[in-house]
Amino acid sequence: MNSQNNLEYSKYSEHAETSETIRILKEFRSQDIPYNRVLSSMCTTPHPLALKAHEMFIETNLGDPGIFQGTKKLEEKLIGMIGELLHGSEVAGYICSGGTEANIQGIRAGRNKMRDKIKDSRNPNIVIPKSAHFSFEKIGDILGVEVRRAKLDEEYKVDVSEVEKLMDENTVCLVGIAGTTELGQIDPIVELSKLAEENCVELHVDAAFGGLVIPFMNNPYPFDFQNDGVSSITIDPHKMGMATIPSGGILFRNESYLRALEVETPYLTSRTQFTLTGTRPGTGVASAFAVLHGLGFDGMKKIVMECLKNTRLLTEEMISLGFEPVIDPIMNVVSFKTEKAEKIRNELMKRRWIISSIKEPRAIRFVIMPHVTEEVIKEFLSEFRKIINWV
Ligand SMILES: Cc1ncc(COP(=O)(O)O)c(C=O)c1O
The missing domain is CATH 3.90.1150.10 (Aspartate Aminotransferase, domain 1)
Structure with a gap:
């Protein structure tokens, strides 16, 4: 099948592949609502190329890249392709479980880099738009950063003057959204980038949805690394990239952000790890690459x-x-x-x-x-x- 080895599981358990098992699986699966009746999801039916790639990489584990060296190189190639789309010349990043993890890692890297630069390193804060995705609530809790929510203007974009009012000497990161979950609105990233640069703080752009929409629109809004203040971008292939789930993306302006996330990994084939999860699938990499390269x-x-x-x-x-x-x-x-x-x-x-x-x-x-x-x-x-x- 998809495995490189022909390990015969059937010899350990005669009943593992009986039709009764499959019947139960089908029964539960048939209770799911098919995508052609779903007008609310930011995920979709994977592209046929994504399915093929998923199958080919089904047993890969990027948590141990010394074993899956080819898959790791494919991930680097994919990050380079997405980086090019996002106007980054030195980008670094990886494919993760989705927008939530990408947002956590974007803020975590920013916080770690800023830790020694703020007044009270035990009380960092971030300023996000009121329209931000609920993943930022989890971020406040997990990372121990205070989350300050800035008001929106009448077009539901974040009001940059409100962001400025909420910043202080313990602000580590600002957040802008390129494609809000509820309205698909784009925050004024150009202005936020200037504000971040003037105040020497990080700027994370949550383009989980819009990252694979905006670049393909006519006259695309400049939401990405072409703004010097943008330090990280969330961009999810399992949304408009038609990749198989899970396939989220976190891209940083350069490698220094990965260094700020690294921990040592004593028993693996790699010396350090900068990802949030340990074991992670190569299927998201393969399916995202297949769609972007194929189309x-x-x-x-x-x-x-x-x-x-x-x-x-x-x-x-x-x-x-x-x-x-x-x-x-x-x-x-x-x-x-x-x-x-x-x-x-x-x-x-x-x-x-x-x-x-x-x-x-x-x-x-x-x-x-x-x-x-x-x-x-x-x-x-x-x-x-x-x-x-x-x-
Ligand atoms: C703007 C934005 N950010 C983050 C997320 C979270 O993504 P995920 O559900 O893949 O973790 C979403 C989900 O819809 C989103 O719209």
């Missing part, structure tokens, strides 16, 4: 353009039904104001259609991933029209 940046652009076209289609239909978008969609995420958001979401859920609702402002939210085709949108709208008059 090329031109192929990625075509897919992103199709998602943006479908986002416009859904938006126009929703406007004609009397719904107003919270902001004009920037990327393939769009939310529509309604006080009945949760009720609508629940009614749709009963019919096995999945959308999400947000609280500030109250709205229903859609993510138009590659699996949300024109056909899926039309089918969804016919169900949606049936319920909106009475909810």
Whole structure:
């Protein structure tokens, strides 16, 4: 099969591959909702190239790179490709479990580098936008950093003057988001970068979603390493990169950030490790590489353009039904104001259609991933029209 060895597990247990086992697996799996009824997820059906690559690398473990030397080199090649896309000339980083881990590592590296530079090294703080993903709550708890939340402007971008007000002599890192989870908005990274540089603090950009959307848009907003103040970027291939889960990405401006994360690894084939997890799959590397290399940046652009076209289609239909978008969609995420958001979401859920609702402002939210085709949108709208008059 996928294994390089032909280890015959069947000789240890006769029943391991019986049809009864498979029947149970199928029964549980059939209870999952198929992606073509999901208009809320930032993940999607993996690209066929990703599936093939996943299968080829299924037993790899990048936690022990001396054994999986080829997989490690492939990861370096992939990081170089993503680095090029993000305008970095000396980038370093790795493929991790997702945006949460990438955000933890971005902030952890920044905190470690800044530890001796702040006034009270026991009380570091970071300043993030109010719109930041909930992973930053975990970060505050795990890393022991105070998380200060800056207000947004009327377009739901972080207000840079509010960020400035919250900074003090113990600030280690600022955070900007390129593609907010709820609205797909892009923070003013250019201004945040200047602020970070002026104050000699780190700037982490959470582009978990937008990192593989914005570069393929016409006139892309400069959210990446072309801003001198940007020190790290989260960018997840298992979202718009159509890679298999788990495949998150953390990229740093240069290697010095990896050094700030390193611990010694006495019993492994490598001397040190800078990753958060120990054992980690090479499948995310292989599947992300397969998509980016196989489609090329031109192929990625075509897919992103199709998602943006479908986002416009859904938006126009929703406007004609009397719904107003919270902001004009920037990327393939769009939310529509309604006080009945949760009720609508629940009614749709009963019919096995999945959308999400947000609280500030109250709205229903859609993510138009590659699996949300024109056909899926039309089918969804016919169900949606049936319920909106009475909810
Ligand atoms: C902007 C942003 N950052 C981080 C994350 C967390 O990513 P993950 O769920 O892969 O940990 C998400 C998830 O949607 C996100 O939208």
